[in-house]
Amino acid sequence: MSQISIFSASIGNGHNEASNALQEQFQLRGDSVTVVDTFQSIHPLLHKLFLDTYLNMLRLTPRLWGKLYEYGEAYSWFLLMDYLGAFFSEQLYSTIRKQRTTVMISTHPFVTAFLAKLKRKKRLDIPLYTVITDFHLHPAYLRPEIDAYFTASPYYDRFAKIYKVPLEKFYYTGIPIKAIPNVCVPRWKIRTDLHVDPYEKTVLIAGGGLGLGNYVEILRTLDHLKKPIQVLIMTGMNTTLNRKLRNYQGKHRIHVIPFTKQFTAYLRASDIVISKAGGLTMSEALACETPIIIYKPVPGHEEQNAEILMELGTALKAEKKEELVVLLEQMLTNPLLYEQMVRRTKCVKQPAAAVNIVSCIHELEKRLKNSNHR
Known part of the structure; x- marks a missing residue:
């Protein structure tokens, strides 16, 4: 039985909402799944650092954040997150061992960088999937350690070609949300x-x-x-x-x-x-x-x-x-x-994104097991 760990971050509520929507669907299929507030679990001060920096930048210098985001499409400054992640590999590794994790899912790009670094450093043979919670795709999401990307961008094929990522790694599922009211009700x-x-x-x-x-x-x-x-x-x-x-x-x-x-x-x-x-x-x-x-x-x-x-x-x-x-x-x-x-x-609209992502991950896991048994 798979033990799924969804790694989120309480930097804005969207990443947690996406994680909870996925958790709900995994549980409906009988899976064992845990949501980890990643930076908080490593250390509350690390969480506070990320949250305060993000909020203060949005409040005081939002254009600087925009410039950094734009600059990151041409220059790989975001790889600094991998180096930072190296300092916290042991804490994350301890969480993975404690939960006996067999599948890792990330819903935040900084968290993805930490997990990719951990997977590389510890040579983990654990699938890593990333759920992108924006419509726009950014190269900061990309790591060779990632086994699949789930996206709401209709331009994922163009993005994959530009950054030379195998197209089969991308799944056009939408962003996972919880159940919505029946749209037939006025x-x-x-x-x-x-x-x-x-x-x-x-x-x-x-x-x-x-x-x-x-x-x-x-x-x-x-x-x-x-x-x-x-x-x-x-x-x-x-x-x-x-x-x-x-x-x-x-x-x-x-x-x-x-x-x-x-x-x-x-x-x-x-x-x-x-x-x-x-x-x-x-x-x-x-x-x-x-x-x-x-x-x-x-x-x-x-x-x-x-x-x-x-x-x-x-x-x-x-x-x-x-x-x-x-x-x-x-x-x-x-x-x-x-x-x-x-x-x-x-x-x-893609209201069934969470259902579709869970189905895709189950299918990917099935293929992986079949290939290992050959």
Whole structure:
């Protein structure tokens, strides 16, 4: 029986959500599976270092993060993570031995670098699979020790050719998410169940599990809409933001909602979602067939996600707050535009990504065992 270890990182909530979605599907198939918060398990100070550095960079110098991300496509600075990973190989190796791991899965690129270094250093004969939680593919994900890549990028074949990676290592599965509400159930019914107005035009504002984003700026901008609407403000785990927005007075009916396991129900209940372009939130919005307006994505990975989603016709992007009002008015008042975007989400969505990834890994493991028995 396989002992599966999914290595995640609590740097943003998306990596954990993807890990939990996979864990759920493995368990449904009777597998023994554990999710490891990698940097926290190595040492809480290492986790704090990564998290604080990431958040401070996004808050204080987001363009620097974007430049580093862009620079990394031409120069392999990200291989520094392999050298850093060498310092923590023994701690990770201890975790793998303790759990008797036979399959390693990573949902974060830095974690992947650590595991690849461990596999190389200890000469581990354990398959390593990486689940990419963005729509854009970046060479920082690539390591020769990785046995398969699971991606939501429709351009994976082009990427594989550029970086000379065997195409058969890539699986176009989408990003793993948990089960979503039945899209055949009308939005008004879901709104009723969530105790919000069932018949009012509804816009959801999201900033990921950490509640990052320009919430107040967006709310002030929405006050310029011609007609009142209903606004669902998802503040995630940002309790300071939650308290601040509860005192906001504006033109619209506002519901401030902290971190909830019903996030996808609120997504499905909404006519439009305004968000950055985090991979998990975008995947969930597509699965819920909720058109997207991307506003001020994080430079780097989120900007690249935004570009891909716009190319696919499932999202519009507002660079400035004035554009946000114009795009919202168009989507709320132009049924043809709105239905066109809904149709595109139906073509692109991959709600069964977690199921498909688990099935692929089972098949890969079966092939590996058969080859070993020959």
